[in-house]
Amino acid sequence: MTSEYRHIPVLLTECIDALDLPDHPVYVDATLGFAGHSFEAAKQLGKNGLLIGIDQDEVALTAASEKLRAIPDEHRPELALLRGNFGNLDELLLSCEIPGIDAILFDLGVSSVQIDTQSRGFSFKENGPLDMRMDPGNQTLTAQEIVNTYNAADLARIIRSNSDEKWASRIADFIVKARAEAPFEESGQLVDVIKAAIPASARRAGGHPAKRTFQALRIEVNSELTVLRRGLDAAVRWLNPNGLIAVISYHSLEDRIVKDTFASYANRCTCPPDLPVCTCGKKPILEVLTRKPVVPAKEEIDRNPRARSAKLRIARKL
Numbered sequence: 001m002t003s004e005y006r007h008i009p010v011l012l013t014e015c016i017d018a019l020d021l022p023d024h025p026v027y028v029d030a031t032l033g034f035a036g037h038s039f040e041a042a043k044q045l046g047k048n049g050l051l052i053g054i055d056q057d058e059v060a061l062t063a064a065s066e067k068l069r070a071i072p073d074e075h076r077p078e079l080a081l082l083r084g085n086f087g088n089l090d091e092l093l094l095s096c097e098i099p100g101i102d103a104i105l106f107d108l109g110v111s112s113v114q115i116d117t118q119s120r121g122f123s124f125k126e127n128g129p130l131d132m133r134m135d136p137g138n139q140t141l142t143a144q145e146i147v148n149t150y151n152a153a154d155l156a157r158i159i160r161s162n163s164d165e166k167w168a169s170r171i172a173d174f175i176v177k178a179r180a181e182a183p184f185e186e187s188g189q190l191v192d193v194i195k196a197a198i199p200a201s202a203r204r205a206g207g208h209p210a211k212r213t214f215q216a217l218r219i220e221v222n223s224e225l226t227v228l229r230r231g232l233d234a235a236v237r238w239l240n241p242n243g244l245i246a247v248i249s250y251h252s253l254e255d256r257i258v259k260d261t262f263a264s265y266a267n268r269c270t271c272p273p274d275l276p277v278c279t280c281g282k283k284p285i286l287e288v289l290t291r292k293p294v295v296p297a298k299e300e301i302d303r304n305p306r307a308r309s310a311k312l313r314i315a316r317k318l
Helices: 012-019 036-045 058-069 086-094 112-116 143-149 152-163 168-181 187-197 211-222 224-238 252-266 298-303
Strands: 026-029 050-055 078-083 101-107 239-249 286-288 311-317
Touching: 012 036, 012 101, 012 239, 012 311, 026 036, 036 050, 036 058, 036 101, 050 058, 050 086, 058 078, 086 224, 101 224, 143 152, 143 168, 143 211, 152 168, 152 211, 168 187, 187 211, 211 224, 224 239, 224 252, 239 252, 252 286, 252 311
Parallel strands: 026 050, 026 101, 050 078, 101 239
Antiparallel strands: 239 311, 286 311
16 A cells, blocks of 8 residues: 555446435435545536535544545535434534535445455455454454354354355354364465365455455454444435435345335235226325446446445435
8 A cells, every 4th residue: 555545436437426415405425435436426516515525434534535535625515524323314414504415425335445454364366364343443343253253153153144255154163163273363374264164166266265254254343234224214314305315335135125114115905916006195206217236337346356246326305
């Protein structure tokens, strides 16, 4: 890493165009990061807009603040940059004393700088401490504690449910056996055990053999799926009529939650399907604007391979 953080915003043009910010002047970036999306959003909002940026990483907030405040005063929207997790969106937006929001973006997953910073322990390619906390100052559970203390059944459940890893039980057994010899301290130790657990024939395809297990541990450490559901529900509540919500996900578990959440707000009728007329009275709250998710073009993937798995879904508040 250099002092200048490397971050390429994914599906940038697609997000900015979809959110129609000149007509939706109260904008929330629920995953501000290093302001890749918000820097372009700010230009669209202009001086009459309000940009609320949320991130739990203090380093990211500081860098984002510097970047956004470099926009000339006459073109910069009002900024409210908040440290926190979008799972607590209600409390964060209440602190802004606003009645509602017009547009919100969630760019899910782990940021490039978190992956690239060895001491954070997110990467299976670089050796580092088994941490994986997105907010170390406020979180106590680490990946190291999980792999050293959870029993084999719980490890297998976490790995399988958070990543669809077909070798979850075998990996869990190998972890338990390895830690009996010496506790896990670094990511490299875990990578070696995962490689040993997965048969050689299965390691030849599907990317790095540790990718899914590291994903599963990161999700467990940060309660990512629970937080996502809570954040999406809060966002829908806060959206003004005709307000827009856009979500970029990077793996099937996230995308399934986003898809199902949007569908649940778009199809709220609970009447039996054979009933000719709705009697429950439950009206749709969202209109889903993306029948299929928007995915990056080949040119973007060539520029930024980390965009390969990205999927963008968009909905409008009725």
